[in-house]
Amino acid sequence: MMQKLLVREWLKDNRARGARLLQKLVQEDSTRGKESIAQAIVIEKCRQLGLELDIWEIGQASLFEHPAFFSDRKDFKGNPNLVAVLKGEGGGKSIILNGHIDVVPPGDYQTWKDDPFSGHIQGGRLFGRGTTDMKGGNVALLFAMESLIANKIKLKGDVIFQSVIEEESGGAGTLAAVLRGYKADGAIIPEPTNMKLFPKQQGSMWFRISVKGKGAHGGTRYEGVSAIEKMMLVIQSLLQLEKDRNARISDPLYKSIPIPIPINIGKIQSGEWPSSVPDIATIEGRMGVAPDEIMENAQKDMEDCLKALCQQDSWFKEHSPTIEWFGGRWLPGSVENDHPLMECLTQGFIEVKHQPPIIEASPWGTDGGILSSVSNTPVVVFGPGVTEVAHHSNEYIVLEDMFAAAEIIAYCLLDWCGVAE
Amino acid sequence: MMQKLLVREWLKDNRARGARLLQKLVQEDSTRGKESIAQAIVIEKCRQLGLELDIWEIGQASLFEHPAFFSDRKDFKGNPNLVAVLKGEGGGKSIILNGHIDVVPPGDYQTWKDDPFSGHIQGGRLFGRGTTDMKGGNVALLFAMESLIANKIKLKGDVIFQSVIEEESGGAGTLAAVLRGYKADGAIIPEPTNMKLFPKQQGSMWFRISVKGKGAHGGTRYEGVSAIEKMMLVIQSLLQLEKDRNARISDPLYKSIPIPIPINIGKIQSGEWPSSVPDIATIEGRMGVAPDEIMENAQKDMEDCLKALCQQDSWFKEHSPTIEWFGGRWLPGSVENDHPLMECLTQGFIEVKHQPPIIEASPWGTDGGILSSVSNTPVVVFGPGVTEVAHHSNEYIVLEDMFAAAEIIAYCLLDWCGVAE
Numbered sequence: 001m002m003q004k005l006l007v008r009e010w011l012k013d014n015r016a017r018g019a020r021l022l023q024k025l026v027q028e029d030s031t032r033g034k035e036s037i038a039q040a041i042v043i044e045k046c047r048q049l050g051l052e053l054d055i056w057e058i059g060q061a062s063l064f065e066h067p068a069f070f071s072d073r074k075d076f077k078g079n080p081n082l083v084a085v086l087k088g089e090g091g092g093k094s095i096i097l098n099g100h101i102d103v104v105p106p107g108d109y110q111t112w113k114d115d116p117f118s119g120h121i122q123g124g125r126l127f128g129r130g131t132t133d134m135k136g137g138n139v140a141l142l143f144a145m146e147s148l149i150a151n152k153i154k155l156k157g158d159v160i161f162q163s164v165i166e167e168e169s170g171g172a173g174t175l176a177a178v179l180r181g182y183k184a185d186g187a188i189i190p191e192p193t194n195m196k197l198f199p200k201q202q203g204s205m206w207f208r209i210s211v212k213g214k215g216a217h218g219g220t221r222y223e224g225v226s227a228i229e230k231m232m233l234v235i236q237s238l239l240q241l242e243k244d245r246n247a248r249i250s251d252p253l254y255k256s257i258p259i260p261i262p263i264n265i266g267k268i269q270s271g272e273w274p275s276s277v278p279d280i281a282t283i284e285g286r287m288g289v290a291p292d293e294i295m296e297n298a299q300k301d302m303e304d305c306l307k308a309l310c311q312q313d314s315w316f317k318e319h320s321p322t323i324e325w326f327g328g329r330w331l332p333g334s335v336e337n338d339h340p341l342m343e344c345l346t347q348g349f350i351e352v353k354h355q356p357p358i359i360e361a362s363p364w365g366t367d368g369g370i371l372s373s374v375s376n377t378p379v380v381v382f383g384p385g386v387t388e389v390a391h392h393s394n395e396y397i398v399l400e401d402m403f404a405a406a407e408i409i410a411y412c413l414l415d416w417c418g419v420a421e
Numbered sequence: 422m423m424q425k426l427l428v429r430e431w432l433k434d435n436r437a438r439g440a441r442l443l444q445k446l447v448q449e450d451s452t453r454g455k456e457s458i459a460q461a462i463v464i465e466k467c468r469q470l471g472l473e474l475d476i477w478e479i480g481q482a483s484l485f486e487h488p489a490f491f492s493d494r495k496d497f498k499g500n501p502n503l504v505a506v507l508k509g510e511g512g513g514k515s516i517i518l519n520g521h522i523d524v525v526p527p528g529d530y531q532t533w534k535d536d537p538f539s540g541h542i543q544g545g546r547l548f549g550r551g552t553t554d555m556k557g558g559n560v561a562l563l564f565a566m567e568s569l570i571a572n573k574i575k576l577k578g579d580v581i582f583q584s585v586i587e588e589e590s591g592g593a594g595t596l597a598a599v600l601r602g603y604k605a606d607g608a609i610i611p612e613p614t615n616m617k618l619f620p621k622q623q624g625s626m627w628f629r630i631s632v633k634g635k636g637a638h639g640g641t642r643y644e645g646v647s648a649i650e651k652m653m654l655v656i657q658s659l660l661q662l663e664k665d666r667n668a669r670i671s672d673p674l675y676k677s678i679p680i681p682i683p684i685n686i687g688k689i690q691s692g693e694w695p696s697s698v699p700d701i702a703t704i705e706g707r708m709g710v711a712p713d714e715i716m717e718n719a720q721k722d723m724e725d726c727l728k729a730l731c732q733q734d735s736w737f738k739e740h741s742p743t744i745e746w747f748g749g750r751w752l753p754g755s756v757e758n759d760h761p762l763m764e765c766l767t768q769g770f771i772e773v774k775h776q777p778p779i780i781e782a783s784p785w786g787t788d789g790g791i792l793s794s795v796s797n798t799p800v801v802v803f804g805p806g807v808t809e810v811a812h813h814s815n816e817y818i819v820l821e822d823m824f825a826a827a828e829i830i831a832y833c834l835l836d837w838c839g840v841a842e
Binding site: 275 | 525526528529532554589623625627628629633635636637638639640641642643644645647649650653656660679680683685686687688689690691692693694695696697698699700701702704705706707709748749783784785786808809811812813814
């Protein structure tokens with residue numbers, strides 16, 4: 001196909017510009033509530049491409065009232081969502097290209113070799129928070145579209161590019177785009193899959209568990225009950241629950257994943273004075289939900305686990321731990337392995353990489369769950385980022401992969417949406 | 422002795438005033454850095470008693486440079502120390518009466534039945550943070566002195582009353598008083614001993630241990646190393662170390678103490694995002710030091726324990742936990758069981774309570790370690806507070822005990838300092 005050659009050549013000629021765009025995006029810290037400057041760069045890029053822009057602050061009543069809405073925020077002012085449409089000529093299938101602009105906090109700065117927002121390039125890698133998760137994927141989407149536009153290739157179906165906020169905190173940005181009426185015949189989300197195709201996506205949700213202790217002077221600590229020691233029992237129970245839940249996973253797509261649906265304890269906090277026995281401890285974490293699992297059943301698993309602990313421990317019998325499901329919540333989702341969008345991406349992959357793609361199930365939740373379960377849009381997650389460094393210090397992306405992903409996605413757009421006369 | 426009868430009668434007649442003074446002191450939150458208002462009440466009381474006042478802001482260079490100084494503060498402005506002297510007529514032994522005005526934070530408000538600073542009285546108990554540790558003890562000291570002054574009894578030796586800051590954070594207030602030149606032939610510190618006599622005092626010091634993990638996305642948490650899980654190994658090792666150290670304690674004074682020299686873990690902090698693997702975890706705690714133990718040897722015990730852990734765990738072999746001795750540090754101290762001050766207090770106790778006192782070793786450090794090791798002043802810790810509720814929620818003191826302690830201490834002043842013609 002003539003157009004694919006043009007796309008390939010254009011992408012080859014524009015690598016420096018692509019790397020520079022990613023660099024600019026990474027150099028703007030877009031952690032939660034600070035997305036606006038990075039988003040403005042994306043908006044300006046889409047304006048230059050001549051796309052139809054829809055820029056709005058999310059937070060309408062319909063969003064807050066939706067059952068799939070989970071957030072601890074009361075408003076989302078100052079950091080808009082963006083949808084930018086490359087209108088088709090008609091008669092083809094439409095597609096959503098979805099990426100989030102928010103990034104997680106950089107963590108301990110001392111574990112970063114460089115400033116977390118440096119955008120430093122070395123040995124073909126671009127470094128910084130958000131390179132892999134997922135500004136590199138977003139640049140792949142933008143460059144896939146630009147490679148068509150620059151070559152004056154017209155598609156039949158619409159391409160609906162979405163740059164959303166709040167993915168890392170529960171998906172309110174994508175949900176708002178769905179509620180604004182955007183849907184399509186398929187969707188690609190270039191989260192960091194190491195160039196693998198993920199037809200199935202793990203769901204997940206956040207939990208907060210608190211346990212009580214009994215305060216005392218540290219010098220007579222035997223007169224108190226340490227909330228930290230009690231919390232250690234809870235953590236041990238959760239590790240066992242994780243084992244039990246993962247033993248039930250039989251989907252072959254998960255065969256090379258050590259823990260398909262992990263229970264991650266991300267935070268712990270207890271005590272306010274070195275020489276007092278702490279009287280309350282709190283953990284916060286993320287529970288993975290299998291693609292075919294109902295969220296409520298997963299919650300019940302954890303709640304039952306805590307109830308069982310109360311039966312075994314005399315302190316907990318009187319002072320049971322409390323659990324709260326708060327903030328982030330990502331619905332699981334799946335398409336069949338032979339869904340037409342999977343075939344289309346597989347074909348593009350083979351044309352670019354001269355080998356078949358690896359197909360696995362996603363080890364983490366994405367906004368794909370909202371697209372598939374709320375707007376019934378089939379989703380494949382496929383992106384150039386390096387899974388292992390997402391949410392890590394010294395996060396990076398391999399620029400070569402970013403451009404290969406752009407080419408594969410561009411090929412897929414040609415095939416999926418169809419080329420107009 | 423005629424004077425003892427006068428003291429007894431006066432104390433009986435002035436209970437309501439004593440309870441009211443304690444109430445006023447408790448109603449002023451004097452947690453660290455906020456001691457000034459409660460201290461002002463003590464200063465005014467001492468002024469009314471006609472004592473020689475010495476009020477000063479601690480923090481001279483000699484304090485910061487002293488080997489026994491431990492604090493994380495750079496200055497102590499705004500919250501003065503007080504020494505108030507009841508000058509003797511000469512020819513008697515002098516005594517220091519030392520109490521701290523600072524209190525520990527109230528902890529979780531929800532575990533308090535009443536406001537932590539209510540000063541509420543019910544069933545002969547006065548409730549609130551600091552009642553037991555140790556404003557009730559301070560009132561016992563002030564009332565012991567007032568019972569003599571009100572009855573125009575003159576002593577031979579000096580009584581040096583000290584109301585110090587910073588006891589809960591390492592004793593900089595008492596050290597500053599020592600460096601200002603105050604010393605005596607003996608000292609009583611009315612920390613909450615449940616009316617027991619403590620000739621020996623446990624020392625203690627604060628530690629901070631940090632462990633590194635490796636950050637990762639919670640959905641692929643097997644690619645990271647959880648600093649929380651690693652810290653659990655450290656905590657288990659510290660619990661074992663506590664067992665080993667306490668197995669070595671053979672002093673019969675400790676026979677009824679379940680854990681003579683505890684290792685208390687008072688704080689834990691790790692992680693900043695529920696769905697990230699935490700890459701650093703920190704605990705802070707208090708290590709008890711036996712009365713006859715050298716501080717540095719206790720430190721070495723804990724450092725060796727961490728080194729042993731590094732040998733057993735492959736992650737720690739490459740990323741050893743770090744330990745820091747910071748902030749609070751209380752020297753241990755002891756006098757012989759038959760020291761004249763012990764005999765003097767025992768005699769007073771028998772006269773007031775008609776039974777011999779219980780003699781034990783202190784389960785916690787006090788400022789007595791500084792008095793004995795820096796200014797060579799023999800110290801007995803004896804006070805009316807309830808050991809079990811120090812640093813607890815719903816802290817209280819039994820008012821009856823506060824007045825009994827005042828009487829015993831007043832008797833001891835008469836005998837120790839001697840009555841002038």
